[in-house]
Amino acid sequence: MINLQIAKAPTPEVSGEPRPKAPLEETLDWLRSEVWFLPVLDQRGEDEILGYNAHGCFD
Structure with a gap:
């Protein structure tokens, strides 16, 4: 599942703003699937x- 708002958001390098989370x-849905x-x-x-050792x- 892809969040289209995030996918279409400008990259931080271009806009100078952090990418929204x-x-x-x-x-969690993505991790599960x-x-x-x-x-x-x-x-x-482990x-x-x-x-x-x-x-x-x-070690």
Whole structure:
């Protein structure tokens, strides 16, 4: 779902104004449909991803 007002808004570089944020519910809808159900391709555990070793220290 794309917010047409935001899509048609001038870019910040041109207008000098910050781009308006999408409403929270619209952002959550996009996350639910596009991101949350993607397959997890990285089979490492949470500690491995964060960089902790077998002794609980950060490497």
